[in-house]
Amino acid sequence: MSETIYIHPPRTVSIGFSPCPNDCFIFDALMHGKIDTEGLEFKVFMEDVETLNQKAFRGELDITKLSYHAYAHLTKEYQLLNAGSALGNNCGPLLIANSFFSITSETKIAIPGKYTTANFLLSLAFPAAINKIEMIFSEIEDAVLSGKVDAGLIIHENRFTYEQKGLKKIIDLGEYWEKLTQAPIPLGGIVVKRDHSSDLKSTIDRVLRKSVEYAFAHPKSSLNFVKAHAQEMSEEVMYKHIELYVNNYSVDLGHEGKRAVKILFDKAQGVGVINKIEEEIFLI
Numbered sequence: 054m055s056e057t058i059y060i061h062p063p064r065t066v067s068i069g070f071s072p073c074p075n076d077c078f079i080f081d082a083l084m085h086g087k088i089d090t091e092g093l094e095f096k097v098f099m100e101d102v103e104t105l106n107q108k109a110f111r112g113e114l115d116i117t118k119l120s121y122h123a124y125a126h127l128t129k130e131y132q133l134l135n136a137g138s139a140l141g142n143n144c145g146p147l148l149i150a151n152s153f154f155s156i157t158s159e160t161k162i163a164i165p166g167k168y169t170t171a172n173f174l175l176s177l178a179f180p181a182a183i184n185k186i187e188m189i190f191s192e193i194e195d196a197v198l199s200g201k202v203d204a205g206l207i208i209h210e211n212r213f214t215y216e217q218k219g220l221k222k223i224i225d226l227g228e229y230w231e232k233l234t235q236a237p238i239p240l241g242g243i244v245v246k247r248d249h250s251s252d253l254k255s256t257i258d259r260v261l262r263k264s265v266e267y268a269f270a271h272p273k274s275s276l277n278f279v280k281a282h283a284q285e286m287s288e289e290v291m292y293k294h295i296e297l298y299v300n301n302y303s304v305d306l307g308h309e310g311k312r313a314v315k316i317l318f319d320k321a322q323g324v325g326v327i328n329k330i331e332e333e334i335f336l337i
Contacts, residue, residue, distance in 0.1 A: 064092060064093055064094070064253065065093075065094045065095070065096055066093060066094075066095060066096070066115040066116060066253075066257070067095075067096045067097075067098065067113070067114045067115045067116070068080075068095045068096065068097055068098070068114065068115065068116040068117065069097075069098040069099070069100060069105045069108060069109075069114045069116070069117035069118060070097075070099060070105070070117070070118040070243075071099065071100065071101055071102050071105065071118055072099045072100075072101075072282035072283075073209050073210070073282075073294065073298075074210070074279045074282075074283055074286070074291045074292075074294040074295050075139060075294060075295050075297075075298035075299050076118060077275060077278050077279040077282055077283075078268050078272075078275050078279055078295045078299055079137055079261075079264060079265050079268055079299060079303060080264060081264070081268060081274065081275035081278045081279070082263070082264040082267035082268060082271075082274070082275070083095065083260060083261065083263075083264035084097060084278075085278070087264075087267055087271075087274065088260070088263045088264055088267050089260075089263070090260050091256050091259070091260055092256075093256065093257065093260060098114065098117075099282070101165075101189055101190060101191075102118060102119070102120055102165075102166065102169065102190075102241060103120075103165060103166030103167075103168065103169060103187070103189075103190075105117050105118050105119060106119055106120055106123035106166060106168045106169070109123065109124075109127055109130075109131065109244070110123075110126075110127065112130060112246075114246075115245065115246050115249065116134075116243065116244070116245050116246075116257060117131075117243070117244060118137075118241055118242070118243055119131070119241060119242060119243075119244050120166070120168055120169045120170045120171075120240065120241050121170045121239040121240065121241065121242055121314060121317055121318075122168050122169055122170045122172065122173040122321070122326075122327075123168035123169070124242060124244055124334075125317075125318050125321055125326075125327040125330065126168065126327060127244070128330050128332045128334050129247070129332060130246065130247055131244035131245060131246060131247055132244060132245055132246075132247045132254065132332075132333075132334065132335070132336055133242050133243075133244050133306075133314070133334050133335055133336060134242070134243045134244065134245055134254075134257065134258045134261060134336055135258055135262070135305050135306050135335070135336055136243065136258055136261040136262035136264075136265055136303065136304060136305060137242065137243030137261050137265065137303060138239070138241065138242040138243065138302050138303055138306055138310060139239075139240040139241040139242070139298045139299070139302075139303065140237045140238065140239045140240065140300075140302040140306070140310050140313055140314075141237050141238065141240075141297065141298065141300055141302065142227070142231060142237050142238070143225075143227060143228070143231075143297075144227055144238065144240070144297045144298060145171075145174065145225060145226045145227015145228065145229070145230055145231075145238045145240070146165075146169075146170075146171035146174060146175075146206055146207060146208045146212075146226045146227065147206070147207050147211075147212050147215070147222050147223075147224070147225055147226065148162070148175065148204055148205070148206055148207075148222070148223040148224045148226065149194075149197060149204065149205050149206075149207055149215050149220045149221060149222055149223060150197060150203060150204040150205070150220065150221055150223055151197060151198070151200075151219070151220060151221065152221060153221055153223065154203075154223075156179045156181065156182050156204070156223070157181060157182075158181045158182070158183055158184065159184060160182060160184060160203045160204060161184050161186065161202045161203045161204075162175070162182055162184065162185050162186070162202060162203065162204045162205065162206060163185075163186050163187075163188045163192075163193045163196045163197065163201075163202040163204070163205040163206065164185045164186070164187055164188070164193075164206045165187075165188065165189070165190035165193065165206060165207075165208050166187055166190075167185075167187060169208070170238075170239065170240050170241070170317070171206050171208050171226065171240075172185070172206065173317075173321060173326060174226040174227075174229070174230055174238075175206055175226060176324070176326065177229075177230075177233075177320060177324060178224065178226055178229050180324075186202060190207065190208050190209055190211065191211070193205035193206065193207055193211065194207065194211055194214065194215055194218060194220065197220060198218060198219075198220070204223060205220075206226075208240075209294065210286055210290055210291075210293075210294045212297075213290050213293055213294070214290070234313075234316050234320070236309075236312060236313040236316050237302065237309065237310070237313045238313070239310070239313050239314045239317050240298070242306075242314075243261060245257055245258075245336075247332075254336055255336070258336055262304060262305065265299070265303050265304050266304060268299070269299075269304075276288075279291055279295075306335070311335055314334070318330055318334075
């Protein structure tokens with residue numbers, strides 16, 4: 054069988070992802086020439102996911118990490134790549150507080166962004182929770198500790214640190230979702246502008262998959278890049294974070310991953326959080 058030869062069109066595309074360990078792990082090989090990018094060059098923007106959500110609403114990026122909640126509002130503009138997603142079990146957002154109590158409409162809750170999947174899950178579990186304050190995810194623990202808010206919705210590595218600070222878990226919204234749907238929780242995906250050519254979109258998807266596969270094959274290769282953006286996070290927490298959010302769904306959504314995304318969007322439509330989606334959201 055003859056070897057497939059790819060044509061490498063010279064092309065620069067903008068790409069956005071977060072500085073969190075899971076994204077740095079996934080994108081390290083793509084960014085640093087460790088794989089064949091098939092002629093693609095990348096102009097990189099590293100921001101927290103809610104900032105990337107807002108950039109996508111403004112159409113500023115060719116490729117970007119998005120929360121699945123935000124993507125549900127952007128399906129006309131973007132299409133979901135098969136590679137790069139963060140889905141899984143036991144990895145959902147946590148609602149935490151200084152002490153245990155019941156959530157009411159008066160409860161002041163810090164959230165990591167209006168269009169995060171975490172906020173959608175909070176709305177699904179606690180429809181009465183309407184007193185929300187948007188914050189950068191890394192500031193939420195301190196806001197709860199100081200009493201600025203009654204509770205906080207935490208994501209990413211904060212799920213590994215809240216107990217050390219004396220905070221209590223009110224609910225694991227990932228567990229709530231899994232019991233409700235028997236499906237993994239879709240947190241974030243990588244999307245590409247819908248109006249790009251099919252060939253370009255397929256090339257981007259293929260290159261991203263190679264980057265994820267390289268990361269799995271050489272798990273220590275990205276360590277310096279991950280550490281450079283992990284602030285004061287310990288190496289142990291960094292790798293716990295990666296193990297939690299990077300898995301087989303990051304290589305390829307597959308049937309089960311796509312089913313989970315469809316369930317999420319169906320639930321969101323059912324409670325009126327998003328409009329009906331008419332477009333084909335998955336890359337063929």
